[in-house]
Amino acid sequence: MKQIRVFLPEDSQPCAYLEGRASCSLYVDPRLELDQQQLTLLSLNGFRRSGKVVYRPQCKQCQACTSVRIDCQQLQLSKSQKRVMRKNRDLTLVVETPDEALKHYPVFQRYIDERHADGDMYPASFGQYREFLIEGFGNSRFLSAYLQGQYLGSLVFDIFEDGLSSVYCFFDPDESRRSPATWLIISLSLVAQSLRLPYNYLGYFVEGCQKMDYKNRFAPLQGFIDQQWRQI
Template identity: 45%
Template sequence: MSKYSQLDSIRLLATLPHPCGYLEDRDATTVFVDPEVPVDQVLYSRLSELGFRRSGSYLYRPQCASCNACIPSRVPVERFAPNRNQRRCWRRNRDLDVIHQTEIDTDEQYALYARYIEERHADGEMYPPSREQFRSFLNNPWGTTRYLEFRLEGRLVATTVTDVLCGGVSAIYTFYDPDEDRRSLGSYSILYQIEWARRLGLPSVYLGYWIEACQKMAYKNQFQPLEILENHRWSQKAD
């Protein structure tokens, strides 16, 4: 266990204000854990409880001077009730095989990732994709990450990057074949992680930040009940 697992003496660094990636005409400031701090599963889990997320090996949290739109969210596994569309999505993807991996640095995985970024996020910060970006963004050195491969008759159609925490799993990123839209693979990956967390006996699936005014984040509100972190307390989001 890291000596920092009690959250003592953790140094936080802050970025300069920069254009917000979610809301137009707003600046954002991000705080992140000093990269020199040794991280283990316990520390990572405790920071997730406080609303931190990870990108690569960086643990970060928005801390903007005049905006608090980024609200941490998670699904309480035992109370989750799939709606009609989610039940259909689950049935629609019953023909997929799911394989759990501990690493994905392969040409097959990168090709799917690059195609997804090029066709779905050409206007985003991750365009253009690169192999180095692929490695640094999705991986971390703490031994908590699992990669869920979704395959149709052997063909890779989607990959979900997820971290196993002490109190849940954290949905980091999903990329998929753009030609498989009808499957709603992004939603299916969350449904799968909820069921997986249930099998592991873990109480929550962390979905990252919910932003009411950002249409890209609207899908998170479909997973009910949804818990959000406000005023240092997790509670069920009001409809």
Template identity: 40%
Template sequence: MSNMRTLVFYATPEHPCSYLNDRLATTMFVDPKADVDQSLYTRLSQLGFRRSGHHYYKPRCNGCNACIPVRIPVARFEPSRSQQRTWTKNKDLQVIKCEPRFRQDHFALYQRYINERHRDGDMFPPTLDQYESFLLESREDTQFVEFRHQSRLLGVAVTDTTQDGLSSIYTFFDPSESRRALGVFGILWQIEEAKCRQLPYLYLGYWIRNCNKMSYKTNYRPIEVLVRDNWVSI
């Protein structure tokens, strides 16, 4: 069984940053052969690591610390008026928890979401191999959470469970339903789910102040940021 003392880490060569123009990035990965149980996954999350498929990673860039890990202490979370309206607006949705396996309607929605919302990102164009390696290569504690309206699939939130919280891996949704703010609703639902399961945190990945796609995370207050290996509330 692997633990923090026996883990081996690897670093990628510098490559163009996916979030900030004219920046070079380096990513640190846990050895893919390591046996990452829930206890170790929890510790890695506490240290700012994220999961993508079977890989656990953390930015480690020369001269840049723009990617700041964030998490929501769910017991103290207070929704804004806008978030309260989003929650109310989506009360007509049916929420269904699923195992992480291939479903054609999930993949079709994922393709549409990437094609319409993230054509400028490194996940474009969306392919089946990319979808499977990113989301279907998962853990025993991974859930796909469907948001449906009258049986029509509107969104999917992919969520892991750690010993101290939920980790929001990815959410994709119908781009034509912008009035519902389904991305916001997905986070609010995960906050409520963590509360119901008496888990203290929702891990949201990285906050990047100067990247519009990543800066929204501090809209959820209070929020904690990882600074010099210490979680600090803002």
């Protein structure tokens, strides 16, 4: 395997998750064109992808971020999650390539502008959509939901050697009552299960950040703690 170069910037940035805190991340050399084996190894060591930026939080004074993954082979649904699955039985799932998903930008734009107007991605732009979700390392796909041919939303995911990785979910804000994000994460976990892949990587659970609490509702959940994966 080729050597993977990483670097740690000297300057910190305002934390995107916890108000009043600074953050610092370890970054993979952006000049590297990573293959699936390398991306799998990085994921196993707590790294995450945003566009073509691969990083891991490395804050000296804070350990709030924990990389988490669902054990798909032992997936357990709560009563509320079972209700979500029943509510969405009328939807059809399609796996699409990033190029096929270029047409979904209008829904992404509405989602960002209506649901995340307080975030750093507002206002949405097509260039941002392409850079964030379309460009990657060739191992990403869109798990897209349709109702009688009408597009509702997607969960963008990466394919690793040991599982699938949920990168980002967006959907038509008018369909929020369906809990589409929960439904798509469970559906992707079932896809991994059918492919006999052990895990669905969910990124970072951030203690104290309400927006990240949803990740703690999936079971069984494992966290990358003290340089090893443990049941949490």
